Amino acid sequence: MFSSFMINTWIAGTAIALVAALVGYFVVIRHSAFAAHALPLGAFPGAAAANLLGVNPFVGLLVFVGMGVLLLRQLARIGRRDVGTGLLLVLFLGVGALFLSMTSEYAPEVFSLLFGEMLGISDADLWPILGICALVSVVMITIFRPLLLDSSFPDLAALQGISAARMDLIFLSLLALVTASALPVVGAFLVFTLLVGPPAAAQSLSIHPLRSLLLAVIFAESSIWSAIALSYWTNWPIGFFVGMLGAGLFTLARSYRHWSQRERPVVQVSGL
Amino acid sequence: MFAFLSSQPVQTALIVGSCAALVSALIGVFTVLRGNAFAGHALADVSSAGGAASFLWGISPLLGFLGMAWIAAFGMEFLGVRKARERDLATGIVLGAGLGLSALFLYLDVTTTSTTGAAVSVMFGSLFAISQGLIWPAILAVLAVFLLVGLFYRPLILTAVDPDLATLRGVSPRWMGLLQLLVLGLAVAVCALAIGAVLATALLIGPAGAAIRLSRRPAQAIFWAMMIALTAVWSGIWMAYESYYWFSGNAWPVSFFVVVLIFLFYLLAMFGSSWQHKYRRRGITSLRRLQEP
Numbered sequence: 001m002f003s004s005f006m007i008n009t010w011i012a013g014t015a016i017a018l019v020a021a022l023v024g025y026f027v028v029i030r031h032s033a034f035a036a037h038a039l040p041l042g043a044f045p046g047a048a049a050a051n052l053l054g055v056n057p058f059v060g061l062l063v064f065v066g067m068g069v070l071l072l073r074q075l076a077r078i079g080r081r082d083v084g085t086g087l088l089l090v091l092f093l094g095v096g097a098l099f100l101s102m103t104s105e106y107a108p109e110v111f112s113l114l115f116g117e118m119l120g121i122s123d124a125d126l127w128p129i130l131g132i133c134a135l136v137s138v139v140m141i142t143i144f145r146p147l148l149l150d151s152s153f154p155d156l157a158a159l160q161g162i163s164a165a166r167m168d169l170i171f172l173s174l175l176a177l178v179t180a181s182a183l184p185v186v187g188a189f190l191v192f193t194l195l196v197g198p199p200a201a202a203q204s205l206s207i208h209p210l211r212s213l214l215l216a217v218i219f220a221e222s223s224i225w226s227a228i229a230l231s232y233w234t235n236w237p238i239g240f241f242v243g244m245l246g247a248g249l250f251t252l253a254r255s256y257r258h259w260s261q262r263e264r265p266v267v268q269v270s271g272l
Numbered sequence: 273m274f275a276f277l278s279s280q281p282v283q284t285a286l287i288v289g290s291c292a293a294l295v296s297a298l299i300g301v302f303t304v305l306r307g308n309a310f311a312g313h314a315l316a317d318v319s320s321a322g323g324a325a326s327f328l329w330g331i332s333p334l335l336g337f338l339g340m341a342w343i344a345a346f347g348m349e350f351l352g353v354r355k356a357r358e359r360d361l362a363t364g365i366v367l368g369a370g371l372g373l374s375a376l377f378l379y380l381d382v383t384t385t386s387t388t389g390a391a392v393s394v395m396f397g398s399l400f401a402i403s404q405g406l407i408w409p410a411i412l413a414v415l416a417v418f419l420l421v422g423l424f425y426r427p428l429i430l431t432a433v434d435p436d437l438a439t440l441r442g443v444s445p446r447w448m449g450l451l452q453l454l455v456l457g458l459a460v461a462v463c464a465l466a467i468g469a470v471l472a473t474a475l476l477i478g479p480a481g482a483a484i485r486l487s488r489r490p491a492q493a494i495f496w497a498m499m500i501a502l503t504a505v506w507s508g509i510w511m512a513y514e515s516y517y518w519f520s521g522n523a524w525p526v527s528f529f530v531v532v533l534i535f536l537f538y539l540l541a542m543f544g545s546s547w548q549h550k551y552r553r554r555g556i557t558s559l560r561r562l563q564e565p
Contacts, residue, residue, distance in 0.1 A: 031361075032360075080307075080309070082477075086473045087481070087535055090471050094531030095528070097392075100392070101525050189375065193368035197368050236376055237378075239372055240373065240375045240379075243369050243370070243372020243375070
């Protein structure tokens with residue numbers, strides 16, 4: 001399980017889970033699960049296009065995910081945000097289906113782009129992933145306070161001169177970067193699962209931002225490590241294990257909260 | 273044109289496509305008014321697990337899509353879709369688990385059976401490859417949806433537009449929410465069959481989103497949504513058929529054309545109506561007001 005061809009998988013998985021938990025914390029408190037679902041899937045044609053043109057998949061992913069962020073903001077301006085998000089998502093997926101129909105290796109390609117391929121990450125693939133993860137972590141630490149304030153109390157943030165539009169753009173860009181780094185390794189669907197499952201479970205257990213963030217990181221790392229191990233033993237796709245572990249953690253955390261609340265009622269401020 | 277209409281796969285595609293367009297336009301209006309676009313999309317995505325399982329066990333894909341969509345609908349209701357603040361998370365969690373299942377079934381499809389195209393046809397649809405035996409089940413599903421919506425039209429609209437007022441007037445929001453999810457599941461199953469599970473959202477929310485912007489009353493919105501959806505599906509089928517000649521033997525997927533057309537209609541409706549409001553100040557229409565977030 002820790003043989004040489006798996007080492008890169010472990011390193012990439014650990015880095016991706018770390019930044020997914022950091023960004024996922026904000027996905028949960030900003031109620032942006034739909035955007036977190038739409039951006040990875042919207043980026044998927046980028047990988048398909050890069051495949052078609054024979055360029056580095058990262059270039060294609062970054063281009064598409066960047067277009068996704070810009071279009072998402074434009075569509076949210078002219079209509080309802082959720083309808084705009086959904087339509088953008090299917091538009092990009094439709095384009096992806098078109099690109100894939102042009103390549104010869106249709107079916108296996110779709111599967112690995114959507115559900116991930118943990119094996120066979122080369123050293124050349126690993127560096128961009130680690131670079132993007134480091135960048136996201138640094139940006140995250142720098143803007144943690146204003147972003148937290150804007151996500152929890154938008155009015156208070158506006159009073160302090162924090163622009164909601166700029167925070168939205170920064171948040172979506174971080175989401176986009178995580179997406180672009182994680183997609184080739186873990187697949188479009190799994191990025192979303194990692195972004196939402198562990199942070200949502202952590203939020204149910206603690207309302208304190210740092211404690212909740214730490215819990216989210218622990219949950220995300222343990223999910224991806226168990227998923228890699230289980231996937232290695234069973235040969236089943238890693239996306240299955242991450243999805244199930246995320247849902248299981250969330251259900252357990254919710255049941256625990258429900259149970260402990262009945263014993264000792266406390267004022268809930270979880271929706272901050 | 274004659275060759276187009278007399279081809280057997282085209283006829284099947286037109287019938288199933290029209291079913292999907294009509295039913296999704298109808299349900300889509302309720303879904304968008306209720307602010308349930310994410311839940312609708314999640315049901316469609318999760319239904320892909322059912323589609324993949326149907327390949328594995330050799331049952332009808334329509335049943336597979338439907339079964340999984342209903343299981344997901346109950347899961348969301350159980351995790352608390354009702355509380356607006358929890359809705360986003362509960363939907364996300366169910367979606368994550370469903371996609372995990374989908375990954376597993378598609379993987380098993382590829383390894384245990386010889387259906388290599390399962391991932392593509394479940395996810396992105398293959399309207400020209402639908403078997404004729406699915407026409408009647410699709411029509412039945414559509415009739416069931418129309419019957420249910422016809423019976424509960426007023427309480428459904430009221431719950432979608434103003435849940436508090438609906439509760440005051442004795443409509444149970446719980447039951448209406450459940451009914452809404454049940455018909456949404458049926459609609460999603462037919463759409464997923466037609467243009468693929470991950471693209472079904474296009475038919476569900478695109479025409480409805482555009483029509484709501486253009487209309488003053490829910491019934492009017494439903495009518496326009498149906499017109500937009502039917503136009504997109506029919507032109508999409510025709511363009512995909514013709515694209516075989518346009519690109520010298522490389523036909524482009526139907527789902528691609530349908531999705532792009534719906535997106536264009538949506539943009540047109542959005543810009544058209546804001547232009548109209550700019551130049552003809554006639555006050556805000558009732559449905560438009562509900563659209564403001």
